[in-house]
Amino acid sequence: MPSTYKKDKPWDTDDIDKWKEEAFTPDQNLGGTFSEESSFATLFPKYRELYLKQSWPMITRALEKHGIACTLDLVEGSMTVKTTRKTFDPAAILKARDLIKLLARSVPAPQAVKILEDGMACDVIKVRGLVTNKERFVKRRQRILGPNGSTLKALELLTQTYILVQGNTVSAMGGYKSLKEVRRVVEDCMANIHPIYHIKELMIKRELAKDPELKNENWDRFLPHFKKRNLTKRRKPFRVTEKKAAYTPFPPPQEKSKVDLQIESGEYFLGKQAKERATKERREEAMRDKMEERKRKREEAFEAPKEEAEVKKKRKKRKVEAAEEA
Template sequence: MPSTYKKDKPWDTDDIDKWKEDAFTPDQNLGGTFSEESSFATLFPKYRETYLKASWPMITRALEKHGIACTLDLVEGSMTVKTTRKTYDPASILNARDLIKLLARSVPAPQAVKILDDGVACDVIKIRGLVRNKERFVKRRQRILGPNGSTLKALELLTQTYILVQGNTVSAMGGYKSLKEVRRVIEDCMANIHPIYNIKELMIKRELAKDPELKNENWERFLPHFKKRNLSKRRVPFKVVDKKKKVYTPFPPEQEKSKVDLQIESGEYFLGKLAKERAQREKRDEVMKEKMEDRKRKREEGYEAPKEETEVKKKKKKKKRREEEGVDGEVKKVKKRKTEAVEQE
């Protein structure tokens, strides 16, 4: 028998959002006031005192709508929120706790008040403990911002969130899914993976989500795979010693002589204070003298006259002439002998 429940309902149209959550109203609180008071407190830095003092009336008005009381203690430097008899929503005190946490992390009050709305969550990411070296931490934190804040702005537009980098933390506000993506990008950046790679991936996902055919498919084949190509920076020793040539001996090497032992051997240890100072001064003067001579020699190298080529050529010509004259003389002597012998005959 076919099911009679899967019929088309005339009131079930496409314009109805089945996943919409209606706001919690005082009429839905049938239990009445809470039996116990819930409260949360947080400290804030000294430089936030003036701003919080100026914006506290606006924060108080926003919390009064949800029946939450708040106090600002400037002596101790703390903010406190607590439930009252007018509080009707049990989750409002948790939102108020997130509100004071964001205010302490330098989030502007008009932006922080949005946490009281439904569907808006916050995440405070502690990034200081992820990198040990302070200089490296500062560089990677700056990498999140990018040139003129362009990287941060791109990340905010793609994830539809509000992100604030302040001190040792990164505060983010938005939807739950978006906050998860922001945390992944921030943690990857602290692990030396540039945010631009994650931004490219988010852009591709955004375009794929628009396509109705690819909306429910696996996107792994479309996403780029960035391989880590950093070569291992193993320290190479300055002097590489071949240990194969050394003969193994069970005895440890002889202990090196200390500075005192070397002074005793040279006799400097037994000298007086004035004599020691004089010896050090003489040694320093010798080193200075050697350095000055080296500098003088280097300066004078530029003024040395180059050897003239004419002298070398003249010497070569003289040598050649002598050789030629020597050969001609021998030839003349041989001819003379021959003529003498012919005459005698």
């Protein structure tokens, strides 16, 4: 709001960010030390023990700047943070709680320490409970990573966050608004909506935010609306039962035997030589038919194709004949 007192203010220049939040200093803590001690603890998996042991001095130094004490218990497999007499920021213990939570979820220590900065938040999304089938869960979790991690890198660049997919959780670090976008993308991916749709939407939003004319307008007309194209698959039963014929009290007619068929054809009453002669004739006739079929197929390759001129002449002749008849 502009001041009504019209006087030159040489200290108020355009390059000053009036919305910037200054860092909390010990001088601003007018209440003094805390009356009670606050502490948080979390367990970590066995495979993280060696890494945490090596990087614990760096974590201790980072927490000492905010007056937070930390303990690494390798017997129980737990990390503990608590306030001390030197703690001046009430929110520091909550930041330290998020720090040990990220360390337990395999976030590298140099990256996890950034959570102590102002304006930085974290979100650990539990994705295993969103999909019941394990094979389906593994496939959808792989979609967040993409081929060679390209999808994950695109999400990190568009949302300005750090994302780590580890086991049954997805850990994200960044601004509050960005974390909301990441959670929406991850939950939709587990609900079988590919992250590439959200990436396209985020890219369009980033370009629209650069335009000063469209900055404060509704962007729904610019955003893509994807329709579901899943075809309805008819459920196929495991056992297909044939329809039963109408019930009749009479049994089906008995099939004729080989002897009955020979009696009908008269072959049964022939002598041995006559039977052999008839069998030989049938065999020779079948061989003759096969030879003629093969000969016809061989001769097809030598037949000349019909020329277009002859076909046109025939068509013209037919038209003339049709005209004469009419």
